[in-house]
Amino acid sequence: MTNTLLILILLTNLRLLISSRIHACVRWVAAQGILLGLLAVVGRQADITLLGILFALFTAAIKGWVFPWLIFRAIRESEIRREMEPYVGYNLSLAIGLAALGVSFWLGRRLPLPGLPGPLFVPVAFFSMFAGLFLIVSRKQAVTQALGYLVMENGIYLFGVVAVRDEPLLVELGVLLDLLVAVFVMGITMFHIQRDVESLDANQLTQLRD
Amino acid sequence: MMGSLWALALLLIPGALALLLPRLRWIGAAGAVAGAAVGLVACARLLGGAAAESLRVHWSIPGGLLYMELDALGAFFLLPVWIVTALAAVYGVEYLGRHPRAPLAAALFNLLAASMVVVVLSRNALLFLAAWEIMALSSFGLVMLEDEKDSVRAAGWTYLAASQLGTAALLLMFILLGSAAGSLDFDRFSAAGRGGWILALGLIGFGTKAGFIPLHTWLPEAHPAAPSHVSAVMSGVMIKMGIYGLVRLLGLLGPIPAAAGWWFTAIGISSGLLGVIYALAQHDLKRLLAYHSVENIGIIMLGLGVGLLGVRYGLPAMAAAGFAGGLFHVLNHALFKSLLFLGAGSVLHATGTRDLDRLGGLVKTMPVTAAAFLAGALAICGLPPFNGFASEFLVYLGAFHGSTASAQGPVWGGLAVLVALSAIGGLALACFAKAFTVVFLGHAREARPQPARDPGPAMKAPMLLLASLCLAIGLGAPRLFPAFQYILAGRTDAAAQAAALGDARAALGTATGVMAVFVALALLAALWRIRRLAGRPVSQSVTWDCGYAAPAATMQYTGSSMAQPLTEFLDPVLRAERHIEPPAGYFPASASFVSHTPDFFQRFLYRPLTALGARLLAPLRRVQHGNVHLYVLYIALTLLALLAWSLGAR
Amino acid sequence: MSVSGLIPVLAALTLSPLLFGVINKVKALVAGRQGPPVLQLYYDLLKLSRKGAVYSATTSWLFRAGLVGGVAAVVAALLLVPLGGTPAVFAFRGDFILALYLLGVARFFLVAAAMDTGSAFEGMGASREVFFSALAELALFVVLAALAHGTQTGTLSAMLGGVTPELWRAETPSLALLLIALVLVLLAENARIPVDDPNTHLELTMIHEVMVLDHGGPDFALVLYTSALKLWLFAALVVGVLPIHDGPPAAAFAAGLAGMALVAALVGVVESAMARLRLARVPQLLLGAAALALVGFLLLAAG
Known part of the structure; x- marks a missing residue:
């Protein structure tokens, strides 16, 4: 079950790389968040506490509902285009993604963390971070x-589940709150940039350099 | 050994006579054929298991020794040399016809053939390098045969420069190999812990000749520029001398560097994939074939890489299948590639153009050339029942042994090779489906004053012979396996290798059986069709035109349009230049689309580098001013300096 | 060589046209129509093989030879494919390589026949066929290499026979990924929705149908029969990955045949539920299939 969830997370990452629509992308990121919440429950079946379940639900709610809602709202209000506008084509993105996947598995073999719930945790965590970075x-x-930051954060969350055995969810909570603020700020800035520059092409941010 | 020497004499003497007696147009080719007959007998004996023969004669050059040896590996590499040069020489007589430089070409051609034989035979570094240089210079002369054309001159100089850089790397490599041993004889070489450096130099030096990416840029320039029978020899045989050098070097190194298998595999993947990708984007028939040589050299390297990985990870089945496949592909590629170049030569001879998009429909007026080219095209795509399949199958088999292994290294190496080979196979099929069909099928895209005809017997016979060799080797490959036992002797553990080769042979034997069934089924289906249509109305009409009243030949799909989806898809790699003038207005008077794909490495690596070199070296031009007196002074000063240095060093 | 292996081949030769019947029936049922009879393709083949032929004056002997080579290649490839636990006639290490290359021969000849007509439509189809098939072949290679690795065998018969319920339990995710990839390859290689629409003939978006515009009579019968055989071959591969070939040979073979019908029904459902993809998305779909297969391999070998 844990493995299946991890593989689904891995596949959502690949799907994100070839997605050409922003709305679809947001939905996939949301799905990934819900999968992560499930994982937090399923992954530690043996020593799950009520608090743990609550945190997992909180994670799923934040990642799967709040963030997507915020982003959707930002998209709607700033009236941006619905294409992804990639620098790197989708096919090439997929190829790069597969290469990153290979590297992640290689890193996973090189970094045997003690007390792993499964052999896939580290590779999938690395891969999520790479995929987010690439986006x-x-x-x-x-x-x-x-969205890329969110995917990267999901990777860090996976590491949190793996690396910090005692209270991963507390650590995670901190990160999550950081991110919440980040997304808020992002949403607001996007709105303002939109108003000032009349486009949300990150390229155009160069106009603001002085 | 005497057999090979006689064969050399039979090659060289008529070659010289061809220059002296220009009226005897056949004499050079006759020498090539006679030499091949004698030389092949010697090779056959070695491949049948006879012991290696050697010859040592003292030579007046310090460090040099006229030391030659013919062993099974050498004999295997000499097979394509003899077969292809003899057939190409016969073809060349008619191809060049009464060209004023035909006698010179014949002489250079025989010299080229002889130098390749000596490269394979020599066991002394100086002898090897001398033969290597003669090979480069004679082929340079042949490329420049039509040096009144600008494009030919540019191609020739590019070739010469690349060739010399490669030789420089080889010189360094031999110095490293020889300095530890104190001798330049192959049998006394020792790598003495510098195996990695030596192999790297070898990969550069031999790789320039073989045409690895990114050392390949001379290849798509020089091969199309040369006369077609010379292209056949250069592409089919001469670039294999680079592979021969590498294989020989691997035998001389002693312990092979652990990473060698990965290097070879990486070179194989990049050359194979990029070669075929660039080939897809070409619309010059001979240039397309030249890029396919890069691709096939990649396949050979994949085979050798799989072999080396097998040795490294202790998998004899992987090693034997990989080495056997890589080496077998050397022979097979020599046959089908020279066949394709000869076919392209016939098309060029008959129509005067190599541009795919101006040809078409030749199968009706040139049936023999079309059939021969079709055989070559099927073979180069690795399609059964032709010979390309047999060798690619062995490489696949080796990689497959790796991918099913339990250790991680061979699994990923094997998988990478499997994926690369299947991608290369699919793209090669796309490329030859384009090249063959656009040239030979459909309508002629340009009107010709007189229809293009098949050439005469001297050009037809070599093509037909090569085509039947391709088919015969494809169906008879398992019979060649005993020879692999001798060729691969010493590469891996003998008993394990024999068992592995036995397994591979059994697999290939069954595969051949299935191919025979395929041929039988095809005949059966043909028979059914003929019987079905007998006595029924069979009529002719126009191609379905969708109701359009004025279809024209130029509306057919061209080579460029056929490859367009793929080239578009691969544009991140290809970076084609397109010049589009779209139709404008309701009744557009003109519109045009031109695309060409310059070589990436030429454009972004070598051109900036050579420009930089030219700028840096510009001050040196002052030294060269044409004043002979000063030149003599330079020589005297150099000699004096050398004398002082050598006395001081003592 | 196994004589019992002739049974799957005979089944393919006789039953393959039925697959199209099942697909069309399912599509009709989903759409609320009665649809053509299940045996329709048999009637079509009979009718076509009794007709004469009209050839374009542009064509040469290759146009006629292409179909013959194509059908022979596909039948020869079928000699290597097992069905329902019954091993194929021939099985040797790496036999899937030969099978895929024989399909390559069929493709080459089909494309040559299409280009021989000198028609721009058929050139368009040929151009797309070689492109998409190259990608599909890549995905198929990875799937088969992964199956070989998972079952630690080297022949198609052994690796498809080795996909047992135990293996499915142990490696569920990766086998599921391989199965999905295989189905995608089946859809692409057999010109089905969402890659190609078998119902339209003269749209500029077509691939397979447009290549055979100029074939008629017995030649067209051969074309149709070859595509039926090819669909059978890929369906047999898909069925081979299902864990149904345990138990007595007769029962397993019957299960295999039932699986074939199931695959055909699945294709019918997919065609009813989906629209054809934009042409530009097709390479992505096939690359995606290859990516799924690679992930499957990765999980088998490194997980």
Whole structure:
């Protein structure tokens, strides 16, 4: 079950790389968030506490509902285009994604963390971070940058589940709150940039350099 | 050994006579054929298991020794040399016809053939390098045969420069190999812990000749520029001398560097994939074939890489199948690639153009050339029942042994090779489906004053012979396996290798059986069709034109349009230049679309580098001013300096 | 060589036209129509093989030879494919390579026949066919290499026979990924929705149908029969990955045949439920199939 969830997370990452619509992308990120929430419950079946379940639900709610809602709202209000506008084509993105996947598995073998709930945790965590990073770097729109940060954060969350055995969810909570603020700020800035520059192409931010 | 020497004499003497007696147009080719007959007998004996023969004669050059040896590996590499040069020489007599430089071409051609034989035979570094240089210079002369054309001159100089850089790397490599041993004889070489450096130099030096990416840029320039029978020899045989050098070097190194298998595999993947991708974007028939040589060299390297990985990870089945497949592909590629170049030569001879998009419909007026080219096209795509399949199958088999292994290294190496080979196979099929069909099928895209005809017997016979060899080897491949036992001797553990080769042979044997069934089924289906149509109305009409009243030949799909979806898809790699003038207005008077795909490495690596070199070296031009007196002074000063240095060093 | 392996081949030769019947029936039922009889393709084949032929004056002997080579290649490839636990006639290490290359021969000849007519339509189809098939072949290679790795075998018969319920339990995610990839390849290689629409003939978006515009009579019968055989071959691969070939040979073979019908029904459902993809998305779909297969391999080998 844990493995299946991890593989689904892995596949959502690949799907994000070839998605050409921003709305679809947001939905996939939301799905990934819900999968992560499920994972937090399923992944530690043995020592699950009520608090743990609550945190997991909170994670799922934030990642799967609040963030997407915020982003959707930002998209609607700033009236941006619905294409992803990639620098790197979708096919090439997929190829790069597969290469990153290979690297992640290689890193996973090189980094055997003690007390792993499963062999896939580390590779999938790395892969989520790579995929998020790649989305940030290779797509023009500011919204996708926010999405990329979210995917990267999901990777960090996975690490949190793996690496910090005692209270991963507390650590995670901190990160999550940071992110909440980040998304808020992003939403507001996007709105303002839109008003000032009349476009949300991250390229155009260069206009603001002085 | 004497057999090979006689064969060399039979090659060289008529070659010289061809220059002296220009009226005897056949004499050079006759020598090539006679030499091949004698040389092939010697090779056959070695491949049948006879012991290696050697010859040592003292030579007046310090460090040099006239030391030659013919072993099974050498004999295997000599097979394509003899077969292809003999057939190409016969073809060349008619192809060049009464060209004023035909005698010179014949002489250079025989010299080229002889130098390749000596490269394979020599066991002394100086002898090897001398033969290597003669090979480069004679082929340079042949490329420049029509040096009144600007494009030919540019191609020739590019070739010469690349060739010399490669030789420089080889010189360094031999110095490293020889300095530890204190001798330049192959049998006394030792790598002495510098195997990695030596192999790297070898990969650069031999790789320039073989045409690895990114050392390949001379290849798509020089091969189309040369006369077609010379292209056949250069592309079919001469670039294999680079592979021969590498294989020989691997035998001389002693312990092979652990990473060698990965290097070879990486080179194989990049050359194979990029070669076929660039080939897809070409619309010059001979240039397309030249890029396919890069691709096939990649396949050979994949085979050798799989072999080396098998050795490294202790998988004899993987090693044997990989080495056997890579080496077998050397022979097979020599046959089908020279066949394709000869076919392209016939098309060029008959129509005067190599541009795919101006040809078409030749199968009706040139049936023999079309059939031969079709055989070559099927073979180069690795399609059964032709010979390309047999060798690619062995490489696949080796990679497959790796991918089903339990250790991680061979699994990923094997998978990478499997994926690369299947991608290369699919793209090669796309490319030859384009090249063959656009040239030979459909309508002629340009009106010709007189229809293009098949050439005469001297050009037809070599093509037909090569085509039947391709088919015969494809169906008879399992019979060649005993020879692999001798060729691969010493590469891996003998008993394990024999068992592995036995397994591979059994698999290929069954595959051949299935191919025979395929041929039988095809005949059966043909028979059914003929019987069905007998006595029924069969009529002729126009191609379905969708109701359009004035279809024209130029509306057919061209080579460029056929490859367009793929080239568009691969544009991140290809970076084609397109010049589009779209139709404008309701009744557009003119519109045009031109695309060409310059070589990436030429454009972004070599051109900036050579420009930089030219700028840096410009001050040196002052030294060269044409004043002979000063030149003599330079020589004297150099000699004096050398004398002082050598006395001082003592 | 196994004589019992002739049974799957005979089944393919006789029953393959039925697959199209099932697909069309399912499509009709989903759409609320009665649809053509299940045996329709048999009637079509009979009718076509009794007709004469009209050839374009542009064509040459390759146009006639193409179909013959194509059908022979596909039948020869079928000699290597097992069905329902019954091993194929021939099985040797790496036999899937030969099978895929025989399909390549069929493709080459089909494309040559299309280009021989000198028609721009058929050139368009040929151009797309070689492109998409190259990608589909890549995905198929990865799927089969993964199956070979998962079952630690080297022949098609053994690797498809080795997909047992136990293996499915142990490796559910990766086998599921491989199955999805295989179905995508089946849809693409057999010109089905969402890659190609078998119902339209002269749209500029077509691939397979447009290549055979100029074939008629017995030649067209051969074309139709070859595509039926090819669909059967891919369906047999898909069925091979299902864990149904345990138990006595006769029962397993019957289960295999039932699986074939199931695959055909699945294709019918997919065609009823989906629209054809934009042409530009097709390479992505096939690359996606290859990516799924690679992930499957990765999970088998490194997970």
